[in-house]
Structure formats: C-alpha cells, structure tokens
Amino acid sequence: MALTEWIEWGSIGSFLAHVVVGLLLLFLGIIVFELTTKFNDRELIRKGNLAVALKLWGKGIGLAIVIYTVWSNSFNLVDAAVWGIVGIVTQVIAYWIIEYVMTPKTNLAKKVEEGNIAVGFTLFAAAIAVGFIVAGSLTY
Template sequence: MKTYLTAEGFINFLSYTGTGLLLLLLGVLVFELTTKFSDRELIRQGNIAVALKLWGKGIGLAIVLYTVWGHSLSLFDAFIWGVIGILTQVISYWIIEYILTPKTNLAQKVEEGNVAIGVSLFGASIAVGLIVAGSLTY
C-alpha cells in the first residue's frame, strides 16, 4: 500500500515553506534598507514606481528561491543559497544604479514616481533573478 502523505513529508513541506517565506520577507526588508526612503510609505501613497521596483526584486528573489528549493541538498543548504540570492540581487541593483547608470539617480527617480524607471528596475530584477536561478542548478 502506497502512502502519499506522511508526517515527515508534511513537516518538510512546512519547514521549506516557512523558511522560503521567511527568506522572502528578509529579502524584501533588506531591499527596503538599501533605499533612503520608506518603500512602504511611498507605496501607501500610491507610488507605482516604488511598488514595481520593490516587488520586481521580490519576484526575482522568489524565482531564485524556487530554484534553490528544487536543487538543494537540505534545508540548511537551501537557506544559505537563499541568502546568497538576496545578496546577489542587492549587489546587482548597486551595479545597475552606480555603474550602468552613473548619471541617473535611479532611487531618486523612483521616489519621484518615474514609472518608466520603476518598470525598468522591475524587469532588471526579474532578469537578475532568472540568471541567478539558472546559475544555481548545479
């Protein structure tokens, strides 16, 4: 007789889901700390550019976590690679902000509500997430 749902399997599911959500929350908080303004407050005020920038990073990180969970050796391994994914996205944003666009203050433009910049950063964050995720399929 096959068993489809075991207590051990369910505990593993809860462990990975909880850790993944914790890493996603941690990543979003770290992303917020990299700006000089309150992302949440500007989103409450209706700043679409900030929402796009922040949740593009969140989606990019979720893509990384999805890949990490599928290829990790253990929950600890998944956690470590998830943290590496967060750091990689933060560093990638800094590269985009300071190296690729040195004459444009992207954070200021997003704070001002420049939706074109917000969409660009949204797309860049997802692209970085896909590249990092692809790099984690060892």
Template sequence: MNLTYYLQTFDHFLIYLGTSLVLFLIGTFIFKMITPYSERALIKNGNVAVSLKLLGKMAGLVVVLQSAIRSSINLVDLALWAFIAIIVQIILHLVIEYVFTRNTNLAKEVEKGNVAVGLFLGGVSVLVGLIVAASISY
C-alpha cells in the same frame, strides 16, 4: 495514489514552506533597508514606480527561492542560496545605479514616481533572479 506517503512527507513541506517564507521576509526586509526612501509611505501615497521596483525585487527573490527549494540538499543549502541571491541582487542594483547610469539618480527618479525607471529596475531584478535560479545546480 499512496496517501500514507503524502502524510509522511507533509512535515517536510511545512518545514520548507516556513523556511522559505522566513527567507523571503528577510530578503524583502534587507531590500527595504538599503532603499534610501520609505517604500511603504510612497506606495501608500500611490507611487506606482516604487511599487513596481519592490515587486520586481520580491519576484526575483521568489524565483531563486523556488529553484533553491527544488535543488537544495537540506535547509542550510536553501538558506545559503537565498542569501547569495540577495547579495547578487544588491550588487546588481548598485552596479546599475552607480556605474551604468552615472548621470541619472535612479533612486530619485523612482521616488519621484518615474514608472519607466521603477519598471526597469523591477524587471532587472526578476531577470537577475532567473539567471541566479538557473545557475543553481549540482
């Protein structure tokens, strides 16, 4: 084991870690901004459905970030893939909310605490994240 090598590359680890955490926070903030209700307040009041939905969105983003970190050529490449993932997840949410379930307002169902809908939406976000992550290749 060459300790010198690890010490020389530790700065790269810190840079990618910091950048990824910032991208994660930006993505989570954007997800929260497009949500028509206060996730913080509903989670504080014990709404499990909202918690599951938000956790799924965050997990989907982390899956993509993980893949982007492994595949990226540089930090700009990492940031581009992160923003692509955010955009894809937003588009998918809108498609599911307004096209596939026209007769059901999923946002209202999650806000009311419908755990099944929250779990479904969170799960779909993870699945989309896996697909986007697998698609990142060179």
C-alpha cells in the same frame, strides 16, 4: 485506503518547513532591499507610488525565482537556506551594479521616489532578469 497510506507526515513537515523558511528568506530579502533605499518604500507605496511598488516587488519576484531554484536544487533545508542567503546577497550586489554603475548620471532612486513609472518598470524588469541570472547560476 486510509489517508496515512497516501500521505507521509514527514513530507508534510518538510513542506511546511520549506514554505516557512522560503517566506522568511523572501521577507529578509525585501527588508534588505528596503534598507538600501534612502526613502521609505512602504510609505510611498501606501501613498500610491506605483513606481516604488514596481521597483520593490520586481525585486521580490526576482528573489522568489532565486528561492525556487535553490529549493529545487538543494539537498536539505539547511543547504537551501544557506544558498538562499547567498542568492539574496548576490542579487542585492547585482542590482546595485545595475542601478549605480550602469546608470551613473541618472539618480534612479530619485526618479522612482518622484513616481516615474517608466523607471520603476525598468527596475522591475531588471530585478526579474537579475533573479533569473542568479537563479540559473545557482544550478551549476
């Protein structure tokens, strides 16, 4: 049996297109989250601030969950990309609600910038929880 009988080259192209668009959406979401902080996430991570790394990559994992769900439930790549963007925007808004509305007397961003690992981990977990909620909401 020849390899071409086992593999549909169109499927490989579709796979690669989904990987590239998915990674672009993930990076776009991370950049949007970085723009919403008053400090430079990457610089603080380079300096060893674990709290910032937890906060940022919790959001990344939450976004990846959303993108996975969108890919699993979309009709095509354009549909997936549109719903991926909707998922990113929804997750950013939901995270703002958690960070600023539910804890109005605590400056969580300042605590994370100071390296408070407990706050960083709390935000890490919250971002993943939000990712699951947004992802589940996209499966209507």
